Amino acid sequence: MIDEQFLKQQKQLYLQLKQHDSQQDHRLARYGSMELESVLFLSQLITLQNSQNILEIGTSAGFTTLWVAKMLENSTGHLISVEKQPERSIFAQQNLQAFDLKTPIDFWIGDALQFLQQTTQCFDLIILDAERSEYLSYWQYLPQHVKPRGMIVIDRVISHAREVSEFISVIKSDTNFVMSHLAIGAGLCVLVKQA
DSSP: OOOHHHHHHHHHHHHHHHHHHHTOSSGGGSOOOOOHHHHHHHHHHHHHHTOOEEEEEOOTTSHHHHHHHHHHTTSSOEEEEEESOHHHHHHHHHHHHHHTOOOOEEEEESOHHHHHHHOOOOEEEEEEOSOGGGHHHHHTTGGGGEEEEEEEEEEOTTTTHHHHHHHHHHHHTOTTEEEEEEOSTTOEEEEEEOO
16 A cells, blocks of 8 residues: 555655656766656556566666555565666666565566566566557567456557657557557546457
């Protein structure tokens, strides 16, 4: 459960990350963390679905990672968080230590496509918040790594609609998934895999 102390710490971290991003000229220097209202919604999904095995693609500063870890804290759940940039993964791990959460997390440093090609795991939930130009290449592997009735949540589908338009067109045509667009935060796309 979310306690007041955790919420206060998370809000402080969120504001720090936003301030950092506002001072960066180059897009890739920004953390681009998921919006606070988006992670709150994601937390509800995890609870409602009773997600136990979660994959996060795009660790960045670990803001979403911390929320997922908190939601899994009193369960047997497990999180794998994939990040291409080693310094970001290290920063996320430091943030996690500061919050003293006990959830088992595997921080996988490397290319997400390579991870998807190698893993044999299936997940209850996959969170996709990475380089949008890579999403199409991920799609050829993502469906096979989602359990029936599992979900894929994609961030920034409204704020970066042009960048994800081709990807959204491709996944719309996949009849194995039911898709919803939600005007929460920067825009979420929620895909539920048919049983």
